[in-house]
Amino acid sequence: MTNTTQNTSTTQATTTANGPALLPLPTTAARAATTIGAAAALAGTFLAWTWTAAFPGNLTVTGYPGGLQVLTLVSAALTLLFALSGYGIPGLRWLTPGGTNSPTRLLALGTLGTVGYTMGAISAQLGGVVNLEPGAWVSGIGALIATIGALALPADLPADEHDTGLWQRFRHSLTAPHPRRAQELPSWAEILIIAAGFGIALYVFTYGIDTEYSELFIGYLITVGFAFTGVSRAGLISRLTALTTKHRNVALAAAFVAAFCFPFTQDNDTYALIGANILIFATVALGLNVVVGLAGLLDLGYVAFLGVGAYTAALVSGSPQSVIGVQFPFWAAVLTGAVVSLIFGVLIGAPTLRLRGDYLAIVTLGFGEIFRLTMNNLNGSSGPDLTNGSQGIPNIPDLNLFGFDFGQSHDVGGFTLGRSANYYLLMLLFTVFVVLVFRRSGESRIGRAWVAIREDETAATAMGINAFRLKLLAFALGATLAGLAGTVQAHVTYSVTPEQYLFTGTTPPNSAFLLAAVILGGMGTISGPLIGAALLYLIPAKLQFLEDYQLLLFGLALVLLMRFRPEGLVADSRKKLEFHETDQLAVPEQQLPEDATSAKKAGA
Incomplete structure (x- = not known):
């Protein structure tokens, strides 16, 4: 040009x-x-x-x-x-x-x-x-x-x-x-x-x-x-x-190495804790990207699946306040949390995924609120004594894997890794796993079918795609990935309470911020939700002095971004074509008849 x-x-x-x-x-x-x-x-x-x-x-x-x-x-x-x-x-x-x-x-x-x-x-x-x-x-x-x-x-x-x-x-x-x-x-x-x-x-x-x-x-x-x-x-x-598209495996490896080096650059364990929470938030956002970004299902209660995994891990990880009274190894607690989240995803998705659009959004929003209220009422008074009600399940012990105590500081190559840095590195492994699952799913035949359903479910069904079965699969996979992140979150925060899993609030993770991270970052991409989640977690954490003005500034930034970059910070070619006008179908002016050209100029 x-x-x-x-x-x-x-x-x-x-x-x-x-x-x-x-x-x-x-x-x-x-x-x-x-x-x-x-x-x-x-x-x-x-x-x-x-x-x-x-x-x-x-x-x-x-x-x-x-x-x-x-x-x-x-x-x-x-x-x-x-x-x-x-x-x-x-x-x-x-x-x-x-x-x-x-x-x-x-x-x-x-x-x-x-x-x-x-x-x-x-x-x-x-x-x-x-x-x-x-x-x-x-x-x-x-x-x-x-x-x-x-x-x-x-x-x-x-x-x-x-x-x-x-x-x-x-x-x-x-x-x-x-x-x-x-x-x-x-x-x-x-x-x-x-x-x-x-x-x-x-x-x-x-x-x-x-x-x-x-x-x-x-x-x-x-x-x-x-x-x-x-x-x-x-x-x-x-x-x-x-270049990253051309050398995709190299780019993923470089991103992992850069993320791995982050805790070694920190002298304050507080910032490493922010990094660990960002990875938790980003992993859950990437799981929601399967549901919203690939399959096109608007889920407003997705944070509930994070809570299901966290509560399941809290109940089976040896907390003194757990009524179950068992202590699974971490790998077993992770699998238990993922399976329970998967079951909840199927149970919620099976009767509701025949709905579309706004109706599905209202049902999922209701599920999120039902989960929070249920966890609040299982206190031995309003219901069975299972979750200790609004007090939650505290005193969740730190992990100990193969003799490595995540609650203690460790010297590695001349660097001291504190508790938060240990959990950051563990969560980084989970993030890599979720990225690989998302990438393989998106590039597979099932992923292409999800995109077809997202673009036009009626046309996809007419082409022989079983839309309901594939939507249920996306819903279940997204719930499983959120449950995996929840099992780590329970140990990072020491406790789980119902107030951690609201639809909206001033700090993430909540369903509104998760959905915003996917949309602002770029639906259907890998790096988009990761970047969006990092920004939406870091900015409120660093601007706590603004108090109630945080949501005002967030809304203003949202309006500006949707005005000037509606496809998100990282967008695929499909979104760029969808949100921006192109001249691909325009007829060159010189090919029009002379009278048509004159009429076009007169109309302009």
Whole structure:
């Protein structure tokens, strides 16, 4: 695709078919302003931003960026790098296979957002802008200049389309790119790129989970959000996705190695506990992806199957408060929890899966609430004494597998792994197992039949597919995978209570957040629900100081994401075609009769 940046270097960036736009700067001047502003914003991070260490991160040191200055430095460096790639510098053009100006525009906005938030936070906490040192002003003014210059850059449009103004540029910056065809690389180079990509992802995730104060985490969200969108718009994510698709087994192995290394990067066991809970949430979301993403069954009570597995493991794992009074080995407790969840999935699915759409959603929502109320009433007063009612089943003992006590710290290769890290690694094995099950199921004949049912159940039935049997199979498989995760959750949390398995709430896991993780991450994909679950668990855990405003921000983010990326963060080709208009069926204008072409233009 020929971008306007390649043939309009000396034209006005804002001279459009609709007249002059808001930022009348030549393209060369706009790119120069972006470059100079980004360089100034970067240089300002090496100067003091405030005079007192009372603001978190100690931004008083000259020559050594810290805290939010580091995020600004990274964002400004990326902006500068992408701005320089617009000059056609050899070696930098590979950064922007999908266009130069759109990613530069997004990264400049991210730099301005991070600097602006930091300056506002300093002024609010310390009592006014008088507390800002010259470094903050240098970075702030530089980021503003870079943003103005980036907004004046023309949109990355094909040669036959016109740049109609600032709003079109911003909207086009958020659309999916059409990257140039990449040059074939040796297999070893492609594998190294995959490994580097997962290594960077591990570092970014570790940095976010290790943020020690709320101001730094909010700045982290601003920086990562704009940076990821900018890199995606540049086409780099598409190229990496193509490589991971080509070397799928290598990509899965690299992802597992990166996840395995996470607990070895943590000095605080609290963050390893967050990681373990994220894996539990992600595994359950991947199980729900079988039901919703592949088979197209809207399940609003899926968290109940997680509770079934957790309660089953709690009853048979030797808790003093268990009325059964037995202690199974962990492998037996896992199998018991999975089998009981499977049975519940069949019992609930058999009479209800003949329903469709909203009716099925209401029935599954009712099952989730019935499970929670039943566990609450089995207290010896309202019903048999089995679950200890609202008090739940506490004091679930730690696991001990082959002499390895998961409740004790262990030294491995010079690193100390605490209790949470032990359970994280165990849950990682479960996640790998669930990923393999999902992948094999999705690629099998049964998986293709699930997709056919999801797209059009009537047509699938007419082609000879037994829709009810396959929907019941998907429902049972999803319930089994959730039960597996529940058996580990019972030991991680030490206790299980009915309040852990609500339909909605401020913290996951609950049915609403599980469904959101699947939809926001990308239905029918492997990595989508994993990424969605990680974000939806990490963000509430780090923003607890917002209290009731968490759901407000979550709703706002949901609206924005559904508006600009309805197919999810990671989407397959089917969803991209479904949610975005394409010109595949359009008739070229020159092939129409002359009178038809005139009528088309008149109608437009």
